[in-house]
Amino acid sequence: MKAWRLPLLLLPLLAACEVLQGTGYRVAEAQLLFPEATERWAYFYGEPREVRLSEKTLRLERPRGESLWAVPEALWVDGNPLLREVGPALRPPAEAVRGVSGSLLEVRAQAPLRSSWLYDGVGWVRLTGGLREGERRTLVQPASYQTPDLSAFTGPETQVLLREVLARRGGRQVVLFELAEPVLKPLALDPAPEAYRVGALSVQYGLRVEIVAPPAPLFRILDRGVNAAYQEEAPRAFLANDPNRFAEVWNLVVQNRLPRPPAPSVDFRNRSVAAFFRGLKPTGGYGLEVAGVTYAGDAARVVLTLTAPRPGAIVTQALTSPYVVLELQKVRRVVFTDPAGRTLAEARD
Template identity: 25%
Template sequence: MKRTLLAAALLGAGLLSACSMTGPGNLKVHEAVLYGGAQERVVWVYGTLQGSASSVKLGSQSADLRAQVSDPIATPGSLSVNGKATYREPTATLPAQVTVTRQGSAFTVTPASGAQISAVYYTDGQSWTRLNGTIGTVGGTRVDGLKGAGQLTDDEARVLSDTLRPQGPLAVAVLANQPAPALAVEPTPTEHLRSDLYILSSVPTAQVQPPRPLPGTPTTPTPTTPTPGGNVTVTQIATGTNANTSEAGVQVAATASAASSLYARAYGRQSSVPTPPSVTGRTLIGVFLGQRPTGGYGVQVVSASSSGTQLTLRVRLTAPAPGAILAQVITSPWAIVSVPGSYSAVTVIDENGQPLPTATGGGQVR
């Protein structure tokens, strides 16, 4: 008798729970299932609220749906889930699906045995490229982020692109299969889209891209000796997130041997170390942030000024926003720039004027 009453009570509770799921009108669920460098399922929920709130069941979790909150990964028309822009849960570890190496404007793509890859995207931390193939040595086409990847809407592709881009260089492989189990949703949505993406962090670069001036800096030739004072033309040489150092610092190179030492520090964890540019009449300066726990950190030199033989670099530091989708890999961001002339001392400050660790001459940190 007691067992019968208990079973009836449990059944009643289950029916009550099911009835309490007042899903929004025209419920739609869109998933981005991430593997590799970022192991989580990101779910956007869309629909028309029944009053000020509605509820659904996502997986084993009951979710309260309300008007969307302000968040970098919120998309137009989506609803907040338990006070967050999306519903998120971890995904199981997936064996490596692909390796990608960049060399100049070409890429070498090697899928793992059995991997089903329909497209590969790459970001160097500044822009996005869609590779022109999924195996072998291929070129790439500049694209507007992850637009067209899997079943992502344009808005979902945009927010994912904006979140992942600062963590470059990285690659995103679009999987044609669905390794993770399906997400159960109650009530049944009118639309359920899913995109499975493998994130490959710290894509190695076997060749430095040609130097390009930073935005807003002059492109006319400048003297090879320090000016008495004022702005100095600074040329960005390369940036990365996987330096061969865990320590923060600034490294200066005014000779060929010092330049080689600087490049070994920046590229030492990659498949090959590029040949540094000539330092004749110029100085190379590397700014290293040291070890960081995830992707999303970076450094960019935004300006330079001199006073006699004293050089000051101003840098912009970036860090991940709270709740951002992050590559779960230890990084070590860096930037290398070139300036005309030689200097007896180099100081690096952030945008608030606070100093970073400094070094002088010979490519040695001190």
Template identity: 25%
Template sequence: MKKTLTAALTLGAGLLAGCSMTGPGNLRVHEVLLYGGTQERIVWVYGDLRGTAQSSVKLGSATVELRAQVPDPLAVAGTLSVNGRATYRVPTAAVTPKLAVTRDTRGLFDVTLNEAAGTVFYTDGRAWSRLSAASGAGLRGTAVAGLRGAGNLTETEADALSAAFLNQGPLAVAVLNEATVPDPALTVEPRPGEYRRTALYVLSGVRTVVPAGSVTGTVTITPTPGTTAPGTGTPGTTQPGTTLPGSGQPVASQGVRVSFTELASGTNAAVTTSSVQVAATQGAVSALYGLAYGRQTGTPAVPSVTAGSTVVGVFLGQRPTGGYSVRVTGASAQNGVLTLTAEVRSPGAGSITTQAITSPWTLVRVPGAYREVRVVDAQGNPLPTGAGGGQTR
């Protein structure tokens, strides 16, 4: 009996030894801690499966399964998938506000960073710049390749994060001291050959303001008989399926492609329901810009609109997070009807999104005047209406 028990214990110890966690070869772990408008810990696990289908490591209190990487915007070269996802992601702790930023109509920034010696980056939703100082007034931005150089991120990690934050409107990102944030380093088993940490504070909805002492004018809108303007009762508004105000110009009547120019796009319109707004006069265009930039205290200069051209605003309405956008990809006209093809983007599963209510919009200018304006998707279906709707790219 004693020999049998001893043999069983020996066998059990051998089995346990065989199941010990060895992890992948060349194990490295990099993490970025996001605070503020996005509260998430994102962990990249690098390694070599050494010819096996899977491996495992312990991250904090969780044992995770590692396999070959999966297609994902956050997947970077050399990393493994974690429990079927490109990265390991868990919430971060809340922190007190660290950053305040405004941008004025001259393109200068006023920045307050409650953190020592951090770098501050800014994006308007399309391109990135690095500010000339971490705090101060009248700061300028220098165009940069996204978040490269932020904390301890590799270039590929910085590129992936930079791309994830685009199309979410104007936001600023400050580099924090990773040693002082509330989330401690993860315990990793087996011990990795390299462990990198980067902490970032994300400020969404950066406002554009009119600088002190600037002279602002008042736009006087002269009504055109029988027309209405964007949300004001003055020239230029239409909803999908209604007629465009007449402008005294010839109405397009051929089924042909129409050139168009994107004037501006953003994510914080005053319009909170889905609509299509049309302006055929200079005054109406000014009112349309007021709607598009209504949640900001400064509106960029309104472009001049020549006689016989039309400006169309496509407003998606209110959305619960960042990551939504709309852009016009094509235009055609037939029998006085202008049809715009629009692409609506919404955040995919697992996307990094700022936790702020947004109202995406775009303004385009087209030559000619039209009795009706329609907006459709790539399949020719009417653009979805109603707050909270949306379309996956």
């Protein structure tokens, strides 16, 4: 079971709810944004007791009977397996659409997301990790099924929530968005619980079909060679997220050339440029190849295979400076590693 903790993102919301030690109970709250209504599901854990909610007294008791909404070890509230409130529907904070080709999907975030998931009628597939407000992600529908891992909830809680989401789908596909921040204020309980976990989920039933452009490639090599103007011996990485920074990096690439080629065109609204300079080498025969690129959140990992001259090889005796310049998806950090995972250099925006 996940450890009870108070996520940092909830501190502003809980400023008016003093956390007391020894109050004998804990709360896990799910905020469910269905198309027709917004629901709050609150589970209580700990010792039986009474707590106040506004002018109402809640009796927290040992489990009694069975219910599809019950979670093991959770106390019942006034004879029910949870405290459930239903309010008006809210504007969807995210949307997913399907491309005309059928295999393409686009996730559009109007609010920060932790993750997004698709139930295709057979099982759940993970569509995206974290997305920033206003960000879009185009992807090919994954083929591997897995149970959603919702960060704010335990496994038994997740099981109950997913069962309820699927019970309302009516044969439609489902997209589940895990929001990065709650949308409702926490319950004003008296006394305050020892811990208060909150997670918000937005549910979309069915996918509209639109023309969706294929996803951008994982990376594009803009330039690669062995005669950069970079003159330091230690390797170094650069990351550019605007034209001015890119111009500085590009100058390190082409300063030794005549005529100097112009920098390639890059759309910095959704792309970044990363460069790796291996450092000044005494002879030729040194190079590098891009073995692959992976992404996690706002960071990219570029795996490079480094080559060196074999003993006795005939190579130029002139100084060389190997490098590669890549266009990546939009990131704030890039780490260059060798195939064994050893870090060669990294850069941040």
